[in-house]
Amino acid sequence: DAKTTQPPSMDCAEGRAANLPCNHSTISGNEYVYWYRQIHSQGPQYIIHGLKNNETNEMASLIITEDRKSSTLILPHATLRDTAVYYCIVRVVGNEKLTFGTGTRLTIIP
Amino acid sequence: GAVVSQHPSRVICKSGTSVKIECRSLDFQATTMFWYRQFPKQSLMLMATSNEGSKATYEQGVEKDKFLINHASLTLSTLTVTSAHPEDSSFYICSALPLTGGNEKLFFGSGTQLSVL
Numbered sequence: 161d162a163k164t165t166q167p168p169s170m171d172c173a174e175g176r177a178a179n180l181p182c183n184h185s186t187i188s189g190n191e192y193v194y195w196y197r198q199i200h201s202q203g204p205q206y207i208i209h210g211l212k213n214n215e216t217n218e219m220a221s222l223i224i225t226e227d228r229k230s231s232t233l234i235l236p237h238a239t240l241r242d243t244a245v246y247y248c249i250v251r252v253v254g255n256e257k258l259t260f261g262t263g264t265r266l267t268i269i270p
Numbered sequence: 271g272a273v274v275s276q277h278p279s280r281v282i283c284k285s286g287t288s289v290k291i292e293c294r295s296l297d298f299q300a301t302t303m304f305w306y307r308q309f310p311k312q313s314l315m316l317m318a319t320s321n322e323g324s325k326a327t328y329e330q331g332v333e334k335d336k337f338l339i340n341h342a343s344l345t346l347s348t349l350t351v352t353s354a355h356p357e358d359s360s361f362y363i364c365s366a367l368p369l370t371g372g373n374e375k376l377f378f379g380s381g382t383q384l385s386v387l
Binding site for chain 2: 198203205257261
């Protein structure tokens, strides 16, 4: 799986949009971009994934650049419960495993 | 969404004893389950891949005789930490890949905090 680069930490004010960047410049054509988050002392939670089109679900939006070398996860209205470590992972569907990097520790400020 | 149940959530044991951790997919079948380990303030590290009905595949540096994995059914995988020592104290997390759905998402259990005294 390709390596991803994320800022180690970010802060965001409660109620504002949280924009989490991820660089994956060596991504292959058949690799998807996945986002998971881990709240302290819990297992990772799936957020969203996409191949090349932008995606949106009830939790977040995923914006992938046209060259697919980077992406941004957007939490539209951050709440205190969104404080967590967010992991950006690239993975070939069918390759099965997820390889975690160091992620971004997002802190939502009241 | 799919639910993966992991038990126990927390266990304390004496050095030299064995501990078994269960991982169950509650509302789906999974031919493949994964076991991860996470030390404080570090990321998740894959330990092994567990396939139903066959031997697990271990990542480099993970002792297969120490971390016994059994995946006897499509909904249950177990990890047994044998002869546990304090350095085995860690957060262990399982994940399951649904049999159907195009292998797109992995779902994770809530983790087991193991403390070896």
